Amino acid sequence: MKKIGFIPLRKGSKGIPNKNKRKMVGRPLFTWVLGEAIFSNLDEVIVYTDDESIIDFIKKEYDWTNKVNAILRSEESASDTASTEYAILEFCESINYNFDVFCLLQATSPFTQSNDINTCLEKLSGDNDSALTVVNTHRFLWNKDGKPINYNPFERPRRQDFEGLLIENGAVYTTTKKALQENKNRIGNNVAVVKMQEESLHEIDSESDWIVVENLLIERQKRSKKSDKITHLVLDVDGVFTDGTITYTKDGEHTKSFDMRDGMGLEILRQYNVEVMVMTSEDSELVAKRMEKLKIKHVFLGVKDKFSLLKMVAKKENISLSNVAYIGDDVNDLTNICSVGWSLTPNNATDVVKQHADIVLSKNSGAGAIREACQFVMNYNKRF
Known part of the structure; x- marks a missing residue:
């Protein structure tokens, strides 16, 4: 079963100039998810971009693995109005859907780890034709008319007693080839959810977002440190x-x-x-x-x-x-x-x-x- 990863990148970024290539904790932002994809159970990882400097970077930087391939995408698929689905279908049709499982990975989700990718891949069994990552949030939601959406404010629950809501964090989407061909969409009809850490809900749209995410990544790396004999x-x-x-x-x-x-x-x-x-x-x-x-x-x-x-x-x-x-x-x-x-x-x-x-x-x-x-x-x- 061939499992292919897909990371779409565009040169243009209005909120943060050159966002995908800017160094996050000393690494270009897109390399956070690319690195995890390399060490996941994916068989191949495609970086689909209109930025030729990224293509050159990948060819030179990842010569130690045969898993990564950078492909130049069309101007149409990289325009401000083109959807991610447009880029997905353009690429899939160019290779005649030569895969069994498709995995969309977002470069602006640096909290994604290989185990998140692997879990989404594993969910494609039984009745599930797709899976996506979510965050369990315990925020109380209201609509614009001042009506509560997910709780009774007169019986405000304690956090530990509140199930909360599952929210897409936009990090990982997996789907079978059949579902992708039929629905022309990153997900199918029977969707499984995979929970990620709450910090992964942060989006990077401004300079203040960048600072928050960078500090959270630093602390995550430091929390996972262990010290054994130095070899x-x-x-x-x-x-x-x-x-x-x-x-x-x-x-x-x-x-x-x-x-x-x-x-x-x-x-x-x-x-x-x-x-x-x-x-x-x-x-x-x-x-x-x-x-x-x-x-x-x-x-x-x-x-x-x-x-x-x-x-x-x-x-x-x-x-x-x-x-x-x-x-x-x-x-x-x-x-x-x-x-x-x-x-x-x-x-x-x-x-x-x-x-x-x-x-x-x-x-x-x-x-x-x-x-x-x-x-x-x-x-x-x-x-x-």
């Missing part, structure tokens, strides 16, 4: 190995400064069977040569979605994020900082990272911060 240390480069500055020569070449003591700390750490990995957004030959000199085998260059890659590495290495220590210094490290077992940051890191890291090191980047972190890992692991 892997993952490091950013600029602002961690180096002081974050680049020196240019008259010929345009640039140089970076590395602290030799940091290299010794990593060498000692490997003797304690801690795997060292590097993950940086820069694609630099200079960095590659330095890591080769340090005998670091796992070096990932040019990474923009560090969290999805980290999850892939953890899956491949058969470890949990609770076994990972991560050192980063800037906003593109933030999701990893909030998610791993132990997060550390140099003393001269950006304020937002220092605010959320487990440990702010006493040393600056390029001046012994990594060596200090290595000593922490060795001391911490002694308890195991």
